[in-house]
Structure formats: structure tokens, C-alpha cells
Amino acid sequence: MKFFVDTADVKEIRELNDLGLLDGVTTNPSLILKSGGNITEVTKEICSIVSGPVSAEVVATDYDGMMREAAVLSKIADNICIKLPLTLDGLKACKALTSDGRLVNVTLCFSATQALLAAKAGATFISPFIGRLDDMAIDGMDLIAEIRTIYDNFDFKTEILAASIRTVNHVKQAALIGADVATIPPATLKALVKHPLTDKGLQTFLADWAKTGQSIG
Numbered sequence: 001m002k003f004f005v006d007t008a009d010v011k012e013i014r015e016l017n018d019l020g021l022l023d024g025v026t027t028n029p030s031l032i033l034k035s036g037g038n039i040t041e042v043t044k045e046i047c048s049i050v051s052g053p054v055s056a057e058v059v060a061t062d063y064d065g066m067m068r069e070a071a072v073l074s075k076i077a078d079n080i081c082i083k084l085p086l087t088l089d090g091l092k093a094c095k096a097l098t099s100d101g102r103l104v105n106v107t108l109c110f111s112a113t114q115a116l117l118a119a120k121a122g123a124t125f126i127s128p129f130i131g132r133l134d135d136m137a138i139d140g141m142d143l144i145a146e147i148r149t150i151y152d153n154f155d156f157k158t159e160i161l162a163a164s165i166r167t168v169n170h171v172k173q174a175a176l177i178g179a180d181v182a183t184i185p186p187a188t189l190k191a192l193v194k195h196p197l198t199d200k201g202l203q204t205f206l207a208d209w210a211k212t213g214q215s216i217g
């Protein structure tokens, strides 16, 4: 499973990339707002840190506008992945851009039929939003499972990018179901390493080691 980080915070991205944990980055207009930076400058800096796909989202809602913005965003770096909303215009732009060899992430997916359309439009990634479905008392993981089945039934190559992840358990469940990628907020990504028995075990080993009076090297 590939790990993308879901943020436009350059400091966090640099830190996680240095740990060797990042396969890509996803941003959206809300994350750009949170970063406080200009979309072109922030995205350019992110692309200089991470070599994998960096999703940058269009804000136009019509096909021509999306294509215009996609052309501008594509010029930022070679690893830009154009993020398009799951609308008819978004799907039309997806088909045009992927036919032209561009990476496309179709976002705001909340149903299996939407995911089916995105695959037919040639999307590189489909982003089902788990957390936002959970917020409405609908199990987001069921959607991931449905999309996995449909894509496997027809051998679609579109990668399932589990998005709107809020917990460590979301990552585990998405991995078990077979999502290709998870885009994870920085704090949740770092929390994946945590286990109280690891901390306790390490403390015991270090305390016993101190009693031996030895050193290594």
C-alpha cells in the first residue's frame, strides 16, 4: 500500500519524506488555505520535496475552466496530479487529461457508481472519502470494499486512494480491503507507529542494558 500525506504543510511533508514514508501528497483548496501560502508557490515547493504524485485541485466547475486550470497547474512540475471533482464536467476533463498522459485524481467520491464512472473516464486515482461518510453514520469502509470488488470484476487499473482518513484504524481497514493508496493526515501517519507495549518493552530493555554496564561500539 502506498502512503500519501494529506496536507499542504511543507514542514510536515519534509519531515515525513525524510523518514522515507512518503509515496505522494494530496492537497485541496481547504489545505492550501490552512497552509497560508500561494497555491503555485506551495505546490512547487512540495513537488521539489516529494518525487511521487502531488495532487493539486482545480476550482473551476466547468469543463473549459478545468482544462485551463489543469494546464496552469501541470506547468508547476512533472509530478503534478490534477485533482478533479466527481461531476460530469470533471469526468469529461478526466478523460481528456488522462488521454493526454496526465495523472488525474478524481475526488469527492461518495458512491460505488461514481467510482465506476471515474474508472471508465480513465482516472489514475479515485478518492473515496471515508471520514465524511462515517460522519453521516454511513460506513465509509463499505464503499472502499464495493469499489475494490467492482474494479477487480472488470480489471480497471484506476487506483483506489482512500481519503478523508481520520484514524489509525481507517488505515488498517483500508489496507485489509486492498485500497492501493491511503492519503493520511500527518498526525495520523505518525500515530501508525505507536503501541504502548513497544514503549514499555523498550524502557525495560534500556533499563536492563544499563545494569550490564556495557556499551556497543
Ligand code: E4P
Binding pocket: 006, 026, 027, 028, 107, 127, 129, 131, 132, 163, 164, 165, 183
Ligand atoms: C483527499 O484528497 C482530501 O484532501 C482529504 O482526504 C479530505 O479529508 P477531510 O474529509 O478530512 O477534509
